[in-house]
Amino acid sequence: MTYQVAVAGASGYAGGEVLRMLADHPQLEVAAAGAHSQAGEPITAVHPHLTAYADRRFCENAPERLAGADLVVMTLPHGQSAALAAELPTGTKIVDLGADHRLDDAAAWEAYYGGPHAGSWTYGLPELPGQREAIAASDRVAATGCYAVSVTLALRPLVESGLAEADDVVVVAASGTSGAGNSPKKRLLATEVMGSMSPYKTGAHQHVPEIKQATGATGVSMTPLLAPMPRGIIATVTAKPAAAATAADVRDVLAKAYDGEHFVHLLPEGAWPATGATYGTNAAHLQGGVDLDSGRIIVVSAVDNLGKGAAGQVVQCANLMLGLPEATGLTVNGVAP
Structure with a gap:
């Protein structure tokens, strides 16, 4: 059986990656590819690599153009999904890649995003305990943030097992420039980025409350870095152990x-994650250890911010919601060099 999928915000990087993955999906077809300023333009004028859509054009991000699909994917800027979702028919299956419905805590939403809280939907990270079943039973799913999935996969087992203290977590994570979207910004020009790394949103990144909600951590200090690469996230997560821990303890917990998880890979002992190995995939690569000097637990996680951090996660959730095998249309095999 084939299902029809409408994509709102398909002209952005994440939306384009959703289109790319759907083009090779054996049971999902793109019924509509919505855009804002690019509405009416050929899809390949914005995404020249998507030749499967050479005869297609973007439509408007209008509810009447999206309604009727078996599932709607929203890859819109934060704060725009809730209004559009409210105009779609009740019962429409939706996966929202924006932040509008990720947080349970209205105060956290207002503090990090501003404006009224739209309410929470089922959280779209299938690898969390019980979440796979909840996603499959839901019509409305809020996909994870890109940093959040990388950090959560590294941190959740440490806190849940009691190996790490929940109140003393430090994250330093670097992302490729596609994580900032494709709107023209001076700080994202090649001349500003190439050969340089810089922190941003230091001490107040919007994924911190999401990470705390998903992991059970109570104190998270996060420093995001802009890396001179187009895509990928590598997160170094350190935590104070609840008691003396060894590298073997950390690896055992992970x-x-x-x-049995298809998309989360604990690398062989001594091998550490690299972003390039996850490019184009829905895979997360993990490795854990213990710092010799401080005794702190270290877990490093690498994902493709447009794959497991965005479009891949969307397709994974869509498969579950439509009753399809979870890995359909997704790969764990990267592209190299």
């Missing part, structure tokens, strides 16, 4: 948490 191995048990992700035993």
Whole structure:
């Protein structure tokens, strides 16, 4: 059986990656590809690599153009999804890649995003305990933030197992420039980015409350970095151990948490994640250890911010919501060099 999918915000980087993955999906077809300022333009004028859509044009991000699809994907700027979702028929299956419905705490939303809280939907990270079943039973799913999925996969098992203290977590994570979207910004020009790394949103990144909600951590200090690469996230997560821990203890906790998971890979002992190995995939690569000097637990996580951090997660959730095998249309095999 084939299902029709409408994509709102398909002209952005994440929307384009959703279109790319759907083009090769055996049971999902794109019924509509919505855009704002690019509405009416050929899809390949914005995404020249998507030749499967050479005869297609963007439509408007209008509810009447999206309604009727079996599932709607929203890849819109934060704060825009809730209004559009409210105009779609009740019962329409939606996966929202924006932040509008991720947070349970209205105060956290207002503090980090501003404006009224639109309410929470089922959180779209299938690898969390019980979440796969909840996603499959839901019509409305809020996909994760890109940093949040990388950090959560690294941190959740440590807190849940009691290996790490929940109130002393430090994250330093670097993202490729596609994480900032495709709107023209001086700080994202090649001349500003190439050969340089810089922090941003230091001490107040919007994914911190999401990470705390998803992991059970109570104190998270996060420093995001802009890296001179187009895509990928690598997150170094350190935490104070609840008691003296060894590298074997850390690896054992991660191995048990992700035993049998198709998209989360604990690398062999001594091998550490690299962003390039995850490009174009829905995979997350993890490795854990203990700092020799401080005794702190270290877990490093790498994902493609447009894959497992965005479009891949959307397709994974869509598969579950439509009753399809979870891995359909997704790959764990990267592109190299």
